[in-house]
Amino acid sequence: MPRPNAGLLTRVAIAVAVIAILPWVVPSFLVFDLIYVAAYTIAILGLIILTGMNGQISLGHGAFMALGGYVVAVLAHSAGWPYWIGVPLAAIASGVAGLLIGLVALRLAGVYLALATFSLAVATPSFLKHYKSITGGFDGMSLQPVQAPAGVPLGGQQWLYYVAWAVAGVVFLLSALLVRGQFGRALRALRDNPIAAVSFGVNPYFYKTAAFGWSAVLAGIAGGFYAIPTAYVSPDTFTFALSITLLIGAVLGGISTFWGALVGGIVVEFLPLVAQQINAAAPGVVYGVALILVMMFLPDGIVGGLLRLTYRFRRAPPQPALESSTPSAAPVTVGPQSRE
Amino acid sequence: MTSPVRKAAIGIFAAAFALAATGSTIAPVSAADPGVTDTEIVLGGSHPYSGPASGYGNIGKGIGAYFSYVNDKGGVNGRKIKYIDKDDGYSPPQAVQLVHQMVEQDKVFAIFDTLGTAVNTAIRPYLNQNGVPQLFVATGASTWGHDYQKFPWTIGWQPDxxxxxxxxxxxxxxxxxxxxxxxxxxxxxxxxxxxxxxxxxxxxxxxxxxxxxxxxxxxxxxxxxxxxxxxxxxxxxxxxxxxxxxxxxxxxxxxxxxxxxxxxxxxxxxxxxxxxxxxxxxxxxxxxxxxxxYLKDPANHARYAGDAGMKLYNEIMTKYLPSADKDDGNYLYGVSIAYTMCDVLKRAGKDLTRKKVMDIATNLVEKDNPWAYPGVMIRTSPTFRYPITQMITAKWLTTGWSPTGLLVDTRAMTMAEK
Amino acid sequence: MPALLTVRNLTIRFGGITALNDVSFDVAEGHITGLIGPNGAGKTTCFNCITRLYQPTSGEVLFKGEDLLRCVPQQIAGKRIARTFQNVALFDHMSVLENALVGYHTRFPVGLAAWGAETAATREAMDVLDRLGLAGIANRPAHGLPFGLRKNVELARALMVRPELLLLDEPAAGLSHDEVTALGDTIKRIARDFSTTVLMVEHHMALVMRISDHIVVLASGKTLADGPPDAVRANPAVIEAYLGAV
The missing domain is CATH 3.40.50.2300 (Response regulator)
Structure with a gap:
């Protein structure tokens, strides 16, 4: 039975320790960037559950981030509601939208679903511009910067960093509990072989819609934590490029493990910045080349590649924990298929 | 906690503090405003070199070309200009992150010519909170001139x-x-x-x-x-x-x-x-x-054949951007707005502060921008922050724009609106 | 013996092709029933109608008196009917144990209690895997396994349903001679140990004749013969249909 083992606990403890210490040791602008890493990580986690575990490709999760971001922004801007109310409401609104889109998605598969969700992402900016009485139109809405609550000896930025990563932690935990056991197996069974899954009683409508809904909840929360540090939302904040960025992050990080979300979040945040350092004239080229290289040499993402390396190093197959769903993380082949 | 966890945590602490130590030695120790040394002025900006508006990236290249030209001539009041110009992809969150980095890590003196209404709206509160000048934003929205009381560190340039x-x-x-x-x-x-x-x-x-x-x-x-x-x-x-x-x-x-x-x-x-x-x-x-x-048209070769400004433009472009299409007005826009930037820095003198630069930028009369349409001045006052208000209607005749009528100043209209 | 499953006047057409034409037979409770016939006879189509992957044009499928044609595919496992697939339909990127546990899906309690059931389910799955000689590879991913082991994983998954009716679609296909011999014993053993009725599509005549209590022969979408193995073996129509293959 997949219980969290010592190795997993070690990795989680290291991750938590690093996240807790970072704001005290890195420059303040990096702390700021790391808030965006948290947002990307949360959104990519949703995609990993939806696409990696359930096999539904979404090129439209930027639209759910937009919904989340705008719920937070509109409530704060128009009604003066605090962010700690706005973000949960963003999660709910985005989750409901995700369930509805998920119902539509039931009728679509593979590339058709990708196209349909992509059109959702493309339409989002126009939609936001159109309902300008609510959204502020093209000009968008400015938000108040975050202040730490009285008595907390942190700057606003550090406070937001810890809140964002605490939320990311909670979201990881809830997702891990959700996809452990029966629920997660049903998602992955539908991905691997829908006919067989259905024949064993897995209701495709329930699980596929639920996966869509939950991934939208995560995207909605991520949208909130994308809007709050920027302290501004506009249609240009949530272009279709954002949706593609999320999918790139999921694939680069590793679409079949939760760790892929963390790595993917770091990569999509910093790769464009690093690309500019390498070649200021053509950052797009550097970015693209980096993408192609990862896809060529690490087809199962950075985390998949790392797992393979550690496997080689230890000469023992990785134990199935959170990675139990990894298609190629455990390169165990017991010889060719014999059909004698 | 198992022992590998503790070991790892200790390792991370050690590495992190080592990083922090090096980080603090990098930071320049200076009592004056950041981004200015005896030999250098650091400015930051961002343009959409990728994404839907990447055509406007040529403005940033034009600016870079002009600064190189000025630096080769000895700089501004003896200081070379270092322009950190990044790609924001026309994305507000990306621009906000870049500006944080430029202000907090690169310690820029001012932000100059970020492009796009959304991008500039996004970075405006942060820059104003921190008292960093946001100079000559490349967008014609009316808010740049209109909302100066709320955002005193921000100013536009082109006609709204x-x-x-x-x-x-x-x-x-x-x-x-x-x-x-x-x-x-x-x-x-x-x-x-x-x-x-x-x-x-x-x-x-x-x-x-x-x-x-x-x-x-x-x-x-x-x-x-x-x-x-x-x-x-x-x-x-x-x-x-x-x-x-x-x-x-x-x-x-x-x-x-x-x-x-x-x-x-x-x-x-x-x-x-x-x-x-x-x-x-x-x-x-x-x-x-x-x-x-309101600017000279670099493609109208006949009209500006003997024009000194256009000659300089061609000279700068040939030397610093040899492969660029000189007829593209975006380059000329960049060169022209960079001229205003240098002009302001020059007038602010050797003793450079952010406050002083803002004072100059909002009390400006620049009559000699070599690439402004003849007669167009860049004029501001602390309560009127629309630098260019003069325009002339022009008619397209086969190969280029032929000015018709007279130069009109919309300043009166704009003031009436306020 | 009372009939556990009754197929009555089952007809299904795909466009102009009639895959099953008025097929009727019974599967007696506790029996191993062989469903044989030449390629294209409609055997797998018949399975797919029973498990509701296909919608027949007309006819009835009664399981313990209940009309299965009113069910949707995902309800079938809940009726304690489990199947294997002709082309081995495993969840390739999941471990052997997880594959087996999907078979337990309909037996999980609903809601949060499902978490509590995980331990019991895993214990049962390990038991089933052990019986099929798979316990040692429980944590291997399914996709790298040799074909014979993959078929056993499928069988384990089906057994995790605790089926009253087990539908086996060509269990011997692709197996070596020795493996087929072992398979016959395995099927008989699990039918007894799990007290399940078996309906088996199979081409391997020796196996069918050895372990079946009853045989139904389909040819060109029709029921050709129906009876105990000896009677079917002697049936001239069957011999003709197989061109002496028996």
Missing amino acids: YQAEAALYAHDILLNHPKAKIGVLYQNDDYGEDYNVGLKRGLGKHQDMIVKMASYETTDPSVGSQISTLKASGADVFLIFATPKFAIQAMVITAQQSWHPTIYLNNVSGAVPFMNAAAKAGGLSAVNGVISTI
């Missing part, structure tokens, strides 16, 4: 869209008093800014507008909008669009054998765009189109 549209209204009332006006506009605040200016300019004659048709940036074509406008019986056609749609509009209008007097917004009137429209729709599609100009 409302003033430009008001100028068209002024021209229509003068030359086509019985016109029936049709308007094509982009359905966002960019298009809306023009509409506001047009209506203000028409004043009590707003009923001259017989039809307004909008398009979305995601529309494949504006063909159906043109049909509607033609059917409305309009004989004066105002195009408030981004270049792609403006070109379409001119071409389709010609194809539908509709012959209104066309007014075209300035940002879509660059020579390459006009040539594209002429190529697709024939000369009749573009001849006689009216627009405004």
Whole structure:
């Protein structure tokens, strides 16, 4: 039975320790960037559950981030509601939208679903511009910067960093509990072989819609934590490029493990910045080349590649924990298929 | 905790503090404003080198070329200008992160010429909170001049869209008093800014507008909008669009054998765009189109053959951007706005502070920008922060823009609006 | 013996092709029933109608008196009917144990209690895997396994349903001679140990004749013969249909 083992606990403890210490040791602008890493990580986690575990490709999760971001922004801007109310409401609104889109998605598969969700992402900016009485139109809405609550000896930025990563932690935990056991197996069974899954009683409508809904909840929360540090939302904040960025992050990080979300979040945040350092004239080229290289040499993402390396190093197959769903993380082949 | 966890945690602590130690030695120790040393002024900016608006990236390259030129001539008051110019992809969150990095890590003295309304709106609160000048933003929204009390560290440069549209209204009332006006506009605040200016300019004659048709940036074509406008019986056609749609509009209008007097917004009137429209729709599609100009037109070789400013522009471009298309007005915009930046730094003198630069930028009379249209001045006061308000209407005649009429100052209109 | 499953007048057409034409047979409770016939006879189509992957044009499928044609595919496992697939339909990127646990899906309690059931389910799955000689590879991913082991994983998954009716679609296909011999014993053993009725599509005549209590022969979408193995073996129509293959 997949219980969290010592190795997993070690990795989680290291991750938590690093996240807790970072704001005290890195420059303040990096702390700021790391808030965006948290947002990307949360959104990519949703995609990993939806696409990696359930096999539904979404090129439209930027639209759910937009919904989340705008719920937070509109409530704060128009009604003066605090962010700690706005973000949960963003999660709910985005989750409901995700369930509805998920119902539509039931009728679509593979590339058709990708196209349909992509059109959702493309339409989002126009939609936001159109309902300008609510959204502020093209000009968008400015938000108040975050202040730490009285008595907390942190700057606003550090406070937001810890809140964002605490939320990311909670979201990881809830997702891990959700996809452990029966629920997660049903998602992955539908991905691997829908006919067989259905024949064993897995209701495709329930699980596929639920996966869509939950991934939208995560995207909605991520949208909130994308809007709050920027302290501004506009249609240009949530272009279709954002949706593609999320999918790139999921694939680069590793679409079949939760760790892929963390790595993917770091990569999509910093790769464009690093690309500019390498070649200021053509950052797009550097970015693209980096993408192609990862896809060529690490087809199962950075985390998949790392797992393979550690496997080689230890000469023992990785134990199935959170990675139990990894298609190629455990390169165990017991010889060719014999059909004698 | 198991022992590997503890070991790992200790390792991370050690590594992190080592990093922190090196980090603190990098930070310059200076009592004065950041970004200025005896030999250098560090400015930061960002442009869309990737993404939907990447055509405007040439503005940033033009700026870089001018700064290189100035540095090779010895810099400004003995200081070289270091311009950190990043790609924001036209994305507000990306721009906000870059600006944080430029202010907190690169310690820039000021942010100069970030491009786009959304991008500049996003970074404005942070820069104003931290007292970092946000100079000469590359967007014509009216908020840059309008909201200075709330955002005293921010200032625009180019004429605002409302003033430009008001100028068209002024021209229509003068030359086509019985016109029936049709308007094509982009359905966002960019298009809306023009509409506001047009209506203000028409004043009590707003009923001259017989039809307004909008398009979305995601529309494949504006063909159906043109049909509607033609059917409305309009004989004066105002195009408030981004270049792609403006070109379409001119071409389709010609194809539908509709012959209104066309007014075209300035940002879509660059020579390459006009040539594209002429190529697709024939000369009749573009001849006689009216627009405004406030900078010299680098593609109008005949007109500026002996012009000293244009000679310098060609010299700079040949030396620092040899492979660029000199006719692209975006480069000239960049060179011209960089001139204003250097001008302000020069006037601020050797003893440079952010406060002082802001004072100069808001008390500016620059009459000698080599690339401003002859007679156009850059003028500001602490309570009037629209640097360029003068424009001249121009008519497209086969190969370029021919100024018509007189240089008009929309300053009075803008002040009346306040 | 009472009939556990009754197929009556089952007809299904795909476009102009009639895959099953008025097929009727019974599967007696506790029996191993062989469903044989030449390629294209409609055997797998018949399975797919029973498990509701196909919608028959007309006819009835009664399981313990209940009309299965009113069910949707995902309800079938809940009726304690489990199947294997002709082309081995495993969840390739999941471990052997997880594959087996999907078979337990309909037996999980609903809601949060499902978590509590995980331990019991895993214990049962390990037991089933052990019986099929798979316990040692429980944590291997399914996709790298040799074909014979993959078929056993499928069988384990089906057994995790605790089926009253087990549908085996060509269990011997692709197996070596020795493996087929072992398979016959395995099927008999699990039918007894799990007290399940078996309906088996199979081409391997020796196996069918050895372990079946009853045989139904389909040819060209029709029931050709129906009876105990010896009677079917002697049936001239069957011999003709197989061109002496028996």
